[in-house]
Amino acid sequence: MIQAIGLVLIAVLAENMVLVRCMGWPGSATSSEDTAWRMGVSITLVMVFNAMAAWLINRFVLEFFGLTHLRLLVYALLVPGVIWLLRTLLGTFFPGLYGYVKEHLYYSLYNCSVMGAAYIITLRHYNFGQTFLYSLASGVGVLLVLVIFTGMQDQASFDNCPKWFRGVPIELITAGLMGLALMGFYGLHV
DSSP states (O other), X not given: OHHHHHHHHIIIIITOTTTTSOOSOOSSSOSSHHHXXXXXXXXXXXXXXXXXXHHHHIIIIIXXXXXXXXXXXXXXXXXXXXXXXXXXXXXXXXXXXXXXXGGGTGGGGGOHHHHHHHHHHHHTTOOHHHHHHHHHHHHHHHHHHXXXXXXXXXXXXXXXXXXXXXXXXXXXXXXXHHHXXXXXXXXXXX
């Protein structure tokens, strides 16, 4: 139980996919908090299903046939298939959830954290339960960053900063400071 809690804390805080691992960009992609929630939920869903499919393929195909050198290629080709399967399953069995996230599912295709989580899980030789926990917690970490960053953009006034810092430069500085704050958890071992 302690290992599971530690794995979740590490995935959300110490190894946040967006701020610490730099696999994604929280700024300019979301214009409202509702959009941030939708995008975060869709990224989390795709990340969990992709990581579990990647674990199964790695375990029962790539390692069995000695093709582990093809991991990145297989994982890159796996993401569009997982998104198609997820759209089909959600549209059939969970139409309410599908209506909530359908326009943001394809944005998950371009998010590096989706494939990054699967690759990190493979390199660390997690079992199936750990794979589920790590990918879910990583997705929740991405969701939190999107919501916090969007809320911060709505609340903070960047009009007082110099004009050459407005827009993307101040967003990069802010994301860097948030990442630096999470780097304090980097040595976390539970």
